[in-house]
Amino acid sequence: MSFKINPKIYVLAVCSIFLTTSISCQNNNENQVESEIPNNNNYILPNIDLSNWKVTLPIGNPTEVKPPEILNYATNETLKPFMYNDSIKGALVFYTYPAASTANSSYSRTELREQMVPGSNSTNWTFPQGGYLKGELAMGEITKDDNDNYHRVIIMQIHGRLTNEQRDLIGQSDNNAPPVLKIYWVNGKVRVKTKELIDLNASETDILRTNSWTDDEGYTFPEHVGFDKFTLEVKASEGKMEVILNGNSKVYENIHMQKWSVFENYFKAGNYLNTRDSWAKSKVEYYALEASH
16 A cells, blocks of 8 residues: 655645744754853952052052042043953952152052042051051962063052151151061062161151161061962051961061051052063952951
8 A cells, every 4th residue: 555645745844844943943042142141240349448548550640549539440541451350350450560650669550558538648547556458369460570580569568657747857858658568479479578777776856767767688478379369467556567378477576666656657559560671560469458447
């Protein structure tokens, strides 16, 4: 017994199968496109409140951006090349290269300066009053020098400041005082430098002068952080300063710290590139930053 296929029915059946397959493929392609669209909810922002920080940039004389303008750094055309979010890592990136520098330095920076009163440099803190700074950060990118060593970057500081009365007492033209603390990233390790008084019998007036202080021999934490994320804490109190790297502590509690109580201070954090090599550049990533007193 044989069966004959009606040509019209055959054509209709084939067309139906083709149409169904085409629609199915189209739906699958639409679903695939939708799945490839990034989910903005996966973007991560750094845990940093900039309400009490201004930033210095390696451009202008140099250029500074204070609160409240700094709060809009993501859309600020001046800031965007130097200070921006890496929303995949969840970091605030500070980028710099040798260019404009501040009055008391030959190096450039993209660095935050603490302002206890937003927009003003006049209100600061002393060691007896105390200060605490904590940051979670990593070195992002850094160039090398002629000797194949990475360039050095200061990532945190405590900087001294003269009051107006102290400034006038020693006849100085500005309020600058030495930085009692500089924390460097050096070839993948964290190195700490502080200040020591040259003459412990210096008068109350002479102690205010920058040239009365000199660098100590420095201390390098044994841990190699490389380009990994790490945590830094700085604790300042009367006659004492403590620097903590990933829970390991270096304590300064001596006559030099006691003498330092004469100065006001402010915290700094970011990317202070210590070279004038024309090809140099660096990126420092901050994931979290907080200061308290």
